[in-house]
Amino acid sequence: VHVSEMSWTKKNVHPGKIVSTSQEVEVMVLEIDQAKRRVSLGLKQTMRNPWEVFAETHPPGTEVEGEVKNITEFGLFVGLPGDIDGMVHLSDLSWDQRGEEAIQEYRKGDVVQAVVQEVDTEKERISLSIKAVGGDKFTEAVGGVKRGSVITVVVTAIEDGGIEVEYEGMKSFIRRSDLSRDRSEQRPDRFSVGDKVDVRVTNVDPKTRRLGLSIKAREIAEEKEAVEQYGSSDSGASLGDILGAALKGDD
Template sequence: VGTRVSGKVVSITNYGAFIELEPGIEGLVHISEMSWTRNVRHPSKLVSIGETIEAVVLKVDPNEEKISLGMKQTEQDPWMMLPEKYPIGTRLNGKVRNLTSFGAFVEIEPGIDGLIHISDMSWTKRVQHPSEVVKKGDSVDVVILNVDAENKRISLGLKQATEDPWLRIGETYPVGTELRGKVVRLMDKGVVVDIGNDIEGFVPVSQLNFGQPVTSPADIVYETMNLDLRVLEVDPIHRRIVLAVTGIPAEQPPRPETPSKVIPMESDDYNMTDPIPTPPDSYIEEPA
């Protein structure tokens, strides 16, 4: 056990490859012992019949006449070196390799992928799917958030590679600032408007009425409608901007034929999104 050997691949099955070490003696490299970094779906992805490979003897069972071999054990597990190589906060560039509902896989070096979770893609945008921000093949700047060598997981941040605009939101939109925004959602307690740069603000119902009672925001506004606004309150900690309507521009996009849906607010949070998907316990995938 532990001996380094070489041999020729004589047959391939779904679960591994048989290696002839000498005439009449074969060992099995199980599919799980082929690579530290790839989730190999079939041994033929890595070896072919007739190929000579290096391996390490993992187990010898003389009673069963079986020899277990490992290909990946011929080199050090690269994952064990990653925490030292990539301390938390390290900035690097990688290539988007695959997208899932919960994030984007980014190759940071050959065979090593990290995950940008959907919640770490944008400081301001309500990302519903990673394809709204990145696409397969993109080169992206990311920051190391966590390295779990034991479970072979690297967490990456895309938004962390840029400054959080909410840190300076009070300078960008001081109280009293007048601006124009577009209605993006109607809530039962008010209206959410896009004021630019993926920043959304909230207009309470009380700031919609123009002196007249309003039972629902839909009585006055609709999605895509433009509004003239004034900043009443800025709360960078809770990422809230409260606005008042000062006027309604004459030129407007046409009102949708289907009435805008009014979403109930269960709290003071107007940033309503679908539940953020969570990654599975193991997300190492075979590179496409």
């Protein structure tokens, strides 16, 4: 029995760490070479492939608990049932931090919760995600928000280049040029922390976990809607007449 056929999980170890002298073992005949008068046997073949067992009992989306066995520049290796390891890549450690920062918080021996992403039985590889535990906050927060939606945000910071706002716990930044369709009103200092502002969603990016927001786009859309509802550009009505009619309609 060649050492490579002794264990699914213990690679490159001395046979004495797997079996002992005089121990009776059950083996499988792998090959009979009559010319060399040699019989090749396998010990691990009498047991099920632990990656196949894990794949059956832990389909993608299953939450698991394990101990951090090793930490590398690529991520964490976590011990799993069946004496096998799963890997959490740097990109799957945190929604909010860069992987290189997030991995600093872990130590060997830490017990972590993770979600099974993929099990490759042929390559004997299991992909895990720590950030997926508890679901994706971004998706939950912006589930009903689409490009073109108008939402209400709260101003959290005033900067020279624009304002930082928050929606359902998610931070976004509105650039100075998007603060108003009127150039004279594109001043961050006209806002205060805590102000509630209606904005139009210009982009939803799940990868960067950012919402593109614009007050200017909301104002332009509202003006276009008013023109369509109360007059047209060739009807002779001025924008002032149209908006005046819109305001009276609101009253």
